[in-house]
Amino acid sequence: MVLASEITPTVELIGITKAYPGVVANSDIHLTLLPGEVHSLLGENGAGKSTLIGILSGMVQPDAGEIRIEGKTVHIHSPRDALERGIGTVYQHSLLVPTLTVLDNLLLGVDQGWKLGREMAMARLHELATLLDVEIDPSSIVGDLALGQRQQVEIVRALWRGEGVLILDEPTSMLTPQGAEKLVQVVRRLVSKGLAVVFITHKLNEALDLGDRVTVLRRGKIVGEVTPDELRNKSRIQVTDEVLKMIFGEKSDASQGTSATQISDTAGETFRVAHVSVKGDGPHPVLDEVSFALKRGEILGIAGIDGNGQKELAEVLAGQRRVDNGEIILEGLSIQHLSIAARQAKGVRYVTDDRHGEGTVGPLSVALNVVLKRVGEAPFWRWSFVRHGAIREFARKLINDHDVRTPHEEVAISTLSGGNMQKVILARELALEPRVVVYNKPTYGLDARTTAIVLARIADQARSGVTTVFISTELSEIVAICHRVAVMYRGQLSEPISVRPGIELQLGALMTGSTAV
């Protein structure tokens, strides 16, 4: 074994500082990336991970500090400059053009005047595919590829001009357990060939599983590191505990889930969805004979890879999408013909996954967003005239109850962070007698602490008798709070099964449509 000090680091960051108005995103960061090592960067949202990647990949210029590549001090002027120096980044959101072929996507980044140089590109693609040990068909359309395959193309793109450092920003967020497994293989192979890999995540288990070394960021500073020796020699529980303390400070209880309470067998059925189908634009239905029934207070988890009909199901339940066939029954009454507002009045609530796009009206105040679905209703309006006092009072109460961090209720909701915005949405949907609440990816983009708060709130509500449909791509969340779980795959919903430990692999198989398990 070679001691770290004897190897020339691929990249060294020395005293990197970057400040934005009002916030120091990176403060005196020292980070060493060694060849043949996966370096996990762990931290909550806003800890400074993105800024650090930005600096490494040439998107952001540091205010102070030094970057050394192979021992030499360099300035990374631009993303292109970073690529030329062998530092490639795979971002959380795909940069590929879905309508183009793999090869054309790769050529997009290559500036060769009028000549496209397909032969050379084919050769390079072959070389990198061999390095990754994956099969990539250069002529397939990117949009037709599975997400895992798309990510492999992204990795090829990142390494196109040189293989030194590969930065992976939350790479598993879109993948199935099986897809994540393949990614681990690819990453392992890359480090065995001498690359340095930076793995950015806010999921603790992944950071520990994949990383040879783990660095924890908090509020722009490095607050701790777990060395390869420590990772090997300490028990997993011990390391987890230490890292949690680094992330959250001394209070390390935030990652604990809230396990579901037992539903009594005598509880009556409140909500039934029977053979609901929705036609799609193409030959395949968006929803295909979806059925399930829920008891009062029950939480049904709906797992699945994004885009298999979960959003459409949520919209159908909320009334935002028309049902072509089938029935939705709330407490014995058919509601599938009722409008969104009528269902809302009957206690059907929908927490959308699209916080900015449809969940809130950005320029309006927090207070008005709290009553967004009650415009014109008493006591907030009387004879159609607005009563600001009543709205403010209501908003202040919800802000208080749900611990929303906002200067006051009159600021534009767009100025709030994602987590606080989500708390406002939860407050709005859970206020005033909810009966059935449909959550679509309610923790998407939230940090660990807010995620825990949101999950606890959902479980609390269910305990108080709210029937819950919980759509999520995070199996760990489903296992933590749901009573039963079903999987959406190509518009079909599997038979719900009771949640028990170790169910993840079975769900993963259902999510990818493979029947073998």
Added chain:
Amino acid sequence: MSAPHGGTTVALAEHKSQTESRLERVSRSMTNALIPVVGAFVIGGLLLAVLGRNPFAFYGNVIDHGLIGSLGRQETLIRMAPLLLIAAGLMIAFPAGIWNLGTDGQYVMGGVIVAALGPELAPHVSGFVLFTTLFIVGFVVAAIWSLIPAILKAWYGINEIISTLMLTFIGLRFSAFLVKEYFYDRETTVPQTRVLAVADRLPRMFSSRVHIGLIVGLVAVIAVHFVMRNTAFGLRLRIVGINPKAAIHAGINMKVLTLAIFTLSAGFAGLAAAINITGVDGVVRAEWNPAIGLLVVPLVFLARFHAASVIAFIAAFAVFQVGGESASRKADIPNFMVLFMVGLLLIFMALGEYMQLRSSRKHQS
């Protein structure tokens, strides 16, 4: 086409910015509105100078004939009435993100029916009943006419910018057809409706030529301002305008609301026509097309849907229109100068909007 949304945000944002006082906000919005005006005047002045005319004399004449002279001032006030009513309608549609650009057609359709009906009704009913009936008729006819783009938009998602603009052409032809075929006055040789007797026109104020239509226009603009800011209906429109997806999510009935926006907005244009016919014209000729609706569009945006600013800008525009006509005659240049200035105003407005967007982006990053 982001202007109505941006405008909405600025004019209707209810939350008070913590760092900005009310005074600062008012002065900022004043500057935002005045810079395009000053810019238009400067460039317009340069053009006049290039043409060998004295710009100061020209602008002096504009003020003299549009504002200071008694006849000109009365004419200005009379012209304001229909402009204000059209503006009131646009103050409903634009914040909701509905581009009703068909007010000219709606105006003419409402006007034709009012002009045809007025002389028939006048002998049978008294003044108040006559005017109220004709106002309602003008409003309703234009509203019905606007149901075509409204239904196309609400049910089939067809872009109202195209449909409303195109329907103006159809409306103009159709109204000409109505006048020539059914409503023509058999006692004259030119194709036109029967004339509403001067005795049956709208009452005038302050022993001048200015009729009470001006009051109706002012009340309409102020009422719309109030409704947009203080009622559930107004808030719904603003939500739809800022974020239509959020409006659907919130359970707002988009179809009904879209119909309401079109019919109200067009209705005000029809009312504008009814007021101009009962107040001034008294008659509609075939091929009649005053084409004032589209001129109001930039003014409403410049005023950012605020009643006081709308009234101020329409007053200034009317002064310029009335004064510009005589000033152009005196300077021996075509009357297109007024339109040219409106065009400049639009360009400067777009520039201002762009600069503001850029500086706010800079501010954020």
